[in-house]
Amino acid sequence: MIGLIGGTGAEGRGLALRFAMAGRKVMIGSRNPERAASAAEEVRNLASDLDIQGSDNVTAAKNSQVVIIAVPYAGHKSVLAQIKDHLVGKVVVDVVVPLIFKDGVAHASIIEEGSVAQQAQSILPASFVVGAFHNISAHDLLIPDQPIDCDVVICSDSLKAKQCAIELAQLIPGIRPVDGNGLECSRYVEDFTALLLNINRIYGRHSMVKISGI
């Protein structure tokens, strides 16, 4: 089971759809289990034979072998503290970006720990944290037959977590996983999302990242 904590947002639902389309069992978690159930139903209706359930965040964390954190940054620390005990020994994939908006421009906040992924690792010392999936368009993920043409840069200090994120990325056709070195490099990928959102506003499109030359 893949758990999507804070999975009712667009990025969480988009990843839930794509992982379920690849035949994986998915549980969407939310602080509000009714919202999780209705998000799960909404995503199930996008394609056939999707195994997606909704529940509260603790239940989603407890029942999943791999847990993806997709909460808004404002809830990042508090949600992780709440589900921490259910993440021991597990791979935790953090897709959170510390975005703020000022006068219509997206900015990335400076994170004391260096990156959101490093913040997660410091809250979850007994888990294997990996930063990934920051730069994918949620809009495109949520259209089942929309081809995704991007790279997913994967940053972790744990080989096991890196391998897990690589396998998750490979579940989505068109995505190439790229090794982005350790957790301390996650900042560059997280922050680049702010640039992409500003590019989206200028071009009226859904931009993503590819690394050329490798």
Add this chain to the structure above:
Amino acid sequence: MIGLIGGTGAEGRGLALRFAMAGRKVMIGSRNPERAASAAEEVRNLASDLDIQGSDNVTAAKNSQVVIIAVPYAGHKSVLAQIKDHLVGKVVVDVVVPLIFKDGVAHASIIEEGSVAQQAQSILPASFVVGAFHNISAHDLLIPDQPIDCDVVICSDSLKAKQCAIELAQLIPGIRPVDGNGLECSRYVEDFTALLLNINRIYGRHSMVKISGI
């Protein structure tokens, strides 16, 4: 004339080569004019009919309509202060990345002004600063027949500077200019260079960036 301040480094020589290959007159500047002259000669020998001279930084700034800043970050503030009077009313293209290396890992320093490009604009209030060309492999630029397959993200608060950087980018076949919004967004592009250098070390290649979906 295109001036390359601090143009004796790999990135400066690479850009000098490519702009000269496109038929533009180029002046490489350095604190040490003999080093500039020898860098100019070295680049001239890479292809035929290149109009590249070497001189001190002040002469290069004074004689150029467009000035590219390619110094190491450590010299960024002091070199700009030194040539400031010769940059009034001109477009200044800043390609500098605030890199530091620790235990073989590349990191981007936090810049008080937000980004290196914003630092340049604050030192040069009477110039039109644009951040660009941060993510291109100097190694690939310096091989005349090496195709370059990347986007150049261009960040500026000045339309005139943006347009100038777009035209410079279009001088190099294979490069697509991408509007990256204002100067405050330059940080994301500057910092991403640290990630690319770490990816280069892992893959043994010369990585660059493309923005997909636009």
